[in-house]
Amino acid sequence: MNRTLFQPPDVSVILPCAGVGSRFGAAYPKELHCLSPGRAVIDEALRPVAALAAHGSRVRLIVVIGAHKTATVAHLARYEGDFETLFTYQRQAAGSDLGGAIVSALPLCVGPTLLVLPDQIMWGDGAEESLLRAVECLEAAPTAVVATKLQDPAEISREGALRVEHLPGGPTITRAAEKPADPQGFNAAWVSLAVRPEHLTHLVDAVDRSAVSPLIGAPAVMVEGYTNMTSPGIRRT
Numbered sequence: 001m002n003r004t005l006f007q008p009p010d011v012s013v014i015l016p017c018a019g020v021g022s023r024f025g026a027a028y029p030k031e032l033h034c035l036s037p038g039r040a041v042i043d044e045a046l047r048p049v050a051a052l053a054a055h056g057s058r059v060r061l062i063v064v065i066g067a068h069k070t071a072t073v074a075h076l077a078r079y080e081g082d083f084e085t086l087f088t089y090q091r092q093a094a095g096s097d098l099g100g101a102i103v104s105a106l107p108l109c110v111g112p113t114l115l116v117l118p119d120q121i122m123w124g125d126g127a128e129e130s131l132l133r134a135v136e137c138l139e140a141a142p143t144a145v146v147a148t149k150l151q152d153p154a155e156i157s158r159e160g161a162l163r164v165e166h167l168p169g170g171p172t173i174t175r176a177a178e179k180p181a182d183p184q185g186f187n188a189a190w191v192s193l194a195v196r197p198e199h200l201t202h203l204v205d206a207v208d209r210s211a212v213s214p215l216i217g218a219p220a221v222m223v224e225g226y227t228n229m230t231s232p233g234i235r236r237t
Helices: 041-045 047-054 070-079 098-108 130-137 201-206
Strands: 011-016 034-036 059-065 084-089 113-115 120-123 143-149 160-167 170-178 188-195 220-222 225-228
Touching: 011 047, 011 098, 034 041, 041 047, 041 070, 041 120, 047 059, 047 130, 059 070, 059 098, 070 084, 084 098, 098 201, 113 130, 120 188, 130 143, 130 188, 130 220, 143 160, 143 170, 143 225, 160 220, 170 220, 188 201
Parallel strands: 011 059, 011 113, 059 084, 143 220
Antiparallel strands: 113 188, 120 225, 143 188, 160 170, 160 188
C-alpha cells in the first residue's frame, strides 16, 4: 500500500472553473482553448502550481465546476499523478460570481491556500516560481499577492487594482480595490492570492467590491505580466 496517498496536503489551490464564458464566445470552455497540440490555457495557468508540487509540496487542487464542465473535468485527469484533485460544484446559495466560487471551495481547503484563475497565464522571469514565493511570504504575513504592473487606467478599472510600493521590506500593497471606478493612484493588478489557513475569508473579501480589502499591507511577488484569455489574443502587461 502506498501510504503517501493518505498524507494530508501541504497547500491547497482553488481553481474556479464554473463560469459559462459568455464573453469568450466559443462552444467550449475558455480554459480549454488550445494553445498548441495537446496544450490548453488551463495547462499554462497550472504551470506555477506544478512547480510548487515539483518543489516537494503536496498540493490539493480544488476545482470549482458547474454541471456543464465535464470536458474540463476530463482534461484535468492528466494531473492525477501531480496533485490531489477534488471537484466541487459552485453552490447557488454562494452566488454565481468569483466570490461564490471561493466560498464553495473553502470547506475543502487545508493549509496555506492559493487562488489561481484558470484563464490567466503568468509569464516573464520568475513567473513559474511565483506561487512558491508567495507561500514562502506567508511565513511572515497572513496574505501574499502575486501581482503585475499595469499602466492603462481602463485596464486597471477592470481588475483587482493595487498600488505597489517598494518599501524597505520589499514590494508591498499600499492600496487595493476590486474594479475601482477611479483608477487614479493604482499601478498594478493581482494575478494570484495566497493566505494562511486561519485567514481563508481574506480570499472572499479580496474580490468583494463592498469589503475593505485585506490585501493592504501584504507583500507582493511581482511577475512581468500575464495573458488574460477571457478573449483569445488579449494581452495585459
